[in-house]
Amino acid sequence: MWLLLLFVSSTLGLHTKEPPLPESASRNEVPERWIDVKLNHFDASNTETFRMRYYYNGQYSTSTGSNIVIYVGGEWSISPSWVSAGLPYELASYTNSGLFYTEHRYYGLTRPSSDTSIQNLRFLNVDQALGDLAEFIEHVKSEQFEGGRFRNASVALMGCSYAGTMATWMRLAYPHLIDVVLSDSGPLHAKEDFPEYLEVITEALRSQGSEACLNSISDAMTRLRDLLYTNEGAAQASSMFKTCAPLQANATLDLSTFFWYGITENFARLVQYAMPGDITKACDVITDRSQPDPVQRLANWITNVTGSCIEPRYTVVVTNHRNTSYDSPDATMRLWTYQTCVEYGWYQTTTSSRQPFLTTVPLEYFHQMCKDFFSNDIDEELLRSGIQRTNLFFGGLKRPDYVVSVAGGIDPWSPMGPNMTHSTPLSPVYVVSNSSHCRAVGPIASSESDEIRNVKFQVLNYMSYHMTGIPIMDASAHVALLTPILLFAALVLSITM
Ligand SMILES: *[C@@H]1O[C@H](CO)[C@@H](O)[C@H](O)[C@H]1NC(C)=O
Ligand SMILES: *[C@@H]1O[C@H](CO)[C@@H](O)[C@H](O)[C@H]1NC(C)=O
Numbered sequence: 001m002w003l004l005l006l007f008v009s010s011t012l013g014l015h016t017k018e019p020p021l022p023e024s025a026s027r028n029e030v031p032e033r034w035i036d037v038k039l040n041h042f043d044a045s046n047t048e049t050f051r052m053r054y055y056y057n058g059q060y061s062t063s064t065g066s067n068i069v070i071y072v073g074g075e076w077s078i079s080p081s082w083v084s085a086g087l088p089y090e091l092a093s094y095t096n097s098g099l100f101y102t103e104h105r106y107y108g109l110t111r112p113s114s115d116t117s118i119q120n121l122r123f124l125n126v127d128q129a130l131g132d133l134a135e136f137i138e139h140v141k142s143e144q145f146e147g148g149r150f151r152n153a154s155v156a157l158m159g160c161s162y163a164g165t166m167a168t169w170m171r172l173a174y175p176h177l178i179d180v181v182l183s184d185s186g187p188l189h190a191k192e193d194f195p196e197y198l199e200v201i202t203e204a205l206r207s208q209g210s211e212a213c214l215n216s217i218s219d220a221m222t223r224l225r226d227l228l229y230t231n232e233g234a235a236q237a238s239s240m241f242k243t244c245a246p247l248q249a250n251a252t253l254d255l256s257t258f259f260w261y262g263i264t265e266n267f268a269r270l271v272q273y274a275m276p277g278d279i280t281k282a283c284d285v286i287t288d289r290s291q292p293d294p295v296q297r298l299a300n301w302i303t304n305v306t307g308s309c310i311e312p313r314y315t316v317v318v319t320n321h322r323n324t325s326y327d328s329p330d331a332t333m334r335l336w337t338y339q340t341c342v343e344y345g346w347y348q349t350t351t352s353s354r355q356p357f358l359t360t361v362p363l364e365y366f367h368q369m370c371k372d373f374f375s376n377d378i379d380e381e382l383l384r385s386g387i388q389r390t391n392l393f394f395g396g397l398k399r400p401d402y403v404v405s406v407a408g409g410i411d412p413w414s415p416m417g418p419n420m421t422h423s424t425p426l427s428p429v430y431v432v433s434n435s436s437h438c439r440a441v442g443p444i445a446s447s448e449s450d451e452i453r454n455v456k457f458q459v460l461n462y463m464s465y466h467m468t469g470i471p472i473m474d475a476s477a478h479v480a481l482l483t484p485i486l487l488f489a490a491l492v493l494s495i496t497m
């Protein structure tokens with residue numbers, strides 16, 4: 001249940017909740033720390049600053065010769081758990097590194113303004129966030145931080161999802177500050193309409209579920225669409241799907257809201273965060289022959305996974321996202337939606353015909369959302385020029401050197417990131433066949449398949465080599481030939497010793 005709660009966040013936000021760590025939580029008490037960084041990195045005459053939050057674990061650093069590993073925070077609130085477990089922690093242990101976890105401006109408690117009104121959001125963009133990281137690294141490498149022990153450090157960044165994107169672009173924008181990078185599932189190519197997202201979901205439902213599962217969803221969607229042409233049908237659908245208010249026949253924006261939050265988002269969440277067996281189990285409910293009506297079978301699955309009513313009222317969604325308080329429940333989605341409206345697009349529409357959800361969530365729905373959440377100035381023209389700018393400044397899929405990227409074979413975000421065709425000796429790409437989003441940054445010991453475990457070893461090896469000149473296989477030759485479980489045991493032993 002806790003895991004479910006963690007994931008009740010929109011997948012439009014890639015990962016608007018911090019990626020969870022299996023069974024670890026905050027193992028030890030790590031105090032939060034703060035650093036003042038410039039509000040506007042691109043105007044030398046503006047000397048305003050704000051407080052940026054981070055966590056630090058120095059257990060593997062030494063007074064001389066320490067390196068730096070930063071787990072980059074994305075569009076979520078950071079927690080101390082990631083400085084005490086996970087792949088970044090393991091890299092730090094192999095490379096005598098201090099381990100840091102930074103919070104992205106505007107998210108969590110890193111709040112550069114009093115609220116999130118549109119005027120105050122003008123300093124929310126990736127360029128500024130990368131500037132924050134650059135300033136942060138300079139500070140950690142200075143005499144002022146921990147007696148200057150990181151003065152000569154090699155610097156490695158690891159990030160998943162949008163934070164993987166940021167890590168990649170740090171190497172591009174600040175090569176003198178960054179030695180090596182892991183991007184796990186980071187999209188690199190900004191694009192307005194992103195119908196490929198639902199195509200990958202369709203393929204995952206087919207390969208991990210069944211053709212019958214897809215057919216059932218397709219039948220359900222056709223019948224549901226027909227029901228929603230009449231008031232009686234709409235009333236029927238409202239009660240089947242437990243909507244928070246009755247659906248109205250032909251109410252375009254409300255119906256898109258219902259299909260987006262109520263239907264496609266639940267499939268998005270299922271596949272984006274799938275663990276082995278999850279998709280098969282969902283398809284068992286969707287194809288359960290004891291229920292003859294495909295709409296009812298779909299409703300059974302949806303109501304079971306959502307656990308609360310589905311909000312179909314577009315005006316209610318807009319009102320919730322117009323709240324400019326940092327503490328409003330939709331604040332994170334407001335902030336990330338702003339970034340999509342001015343920098344990335346990435347709208348998970350039903351534009352493709354290779355998916356079973358008909359044309360229920362068109363691109364215009366998101367155009368309207370940008371205007372209604374923020375202002376009429378945040379229109380398609382601005383969106384398109386913002387996307388063009390992002391791809392111009394960061395080069396899309398032309399990756400910089402010393403970046404290792406991991407892509408999940410069933411990660412719906414993968415079409416916006418690198419695949420095998422982008423792999424080079426200096427910047428390798430690993431595609432993990434049945435993996436979903438962000439499966440490479442977790443601890444080696446909790447790998448769900450040999451394939452992903454092996455990729456994590458490759459990543460540690462590559463990064464360690466480019467930080468210290470020594471791959472971990474050599475550095476720990478005495479454990480390299482052990483099975484991963486034993487290797488983990490050895491690692492734990494070496495930590496506790
Ligand atoms: C950093 O490098 C300089 C020059 O090589 C050396 O004198 C100094 O001791 C090193 N500092 C640390 C903390 O390793
Ligand atoms: C991926 O999943 C499919 C379907 O469950 C299975 O047939 C295939 O063997 C898996 N591939 C790997 C490499 O595990």
Ligand SMILES: *[C@@H]1O[C@H](CO)[C@@H](O)[C@H](O)[C@H]1NC(C)=O
Nearest residue numbers: 228229230231248249250251
């Ligand atoms: C909804 O639209 C359909 C198709 O345009 C039309 O046939 C139907 O009468 C409309 N229903 C209502 C309740 O207006």
Ligand SMILES: *[C@@H]1O[C@H](CO)[C@@H](O)[C@H](O)[C@H]1NC(C)=O
Nearest residue numbers: 285286300301302303304305
């Ligand atoms: C609902 O979900 C629970 C687990 O979350 C599962 O045990 C149960 O079988 C599901 N019921 C239906 C009808 O899908």
Ligand SMILES: *[C@@H]1O[C@H](CO)[C@@H](O)[C@H](O)[C@H]1NC(C)=O
Nearest residue numbers: 319323324325326327328329
């Ligand atoms: C906005 O959200 C805050 C925090 O949840 C709440 O206290 C406030 O009443 C909300 N404002 C409006 C106008 O709904």
Ligand SMILES: *[C@@H]1O[C@H](CO)[C@@H](O)[C@H](O)[C@H]1NC(C)=O
Nearest residue numbers: 397415417418419420421422
């Ligand atoms: C790899 O990415 C390129 C560019 O995005 C795309 O055209 C190509 O189809 C992808 N290849 C595979 C095997 O997914």
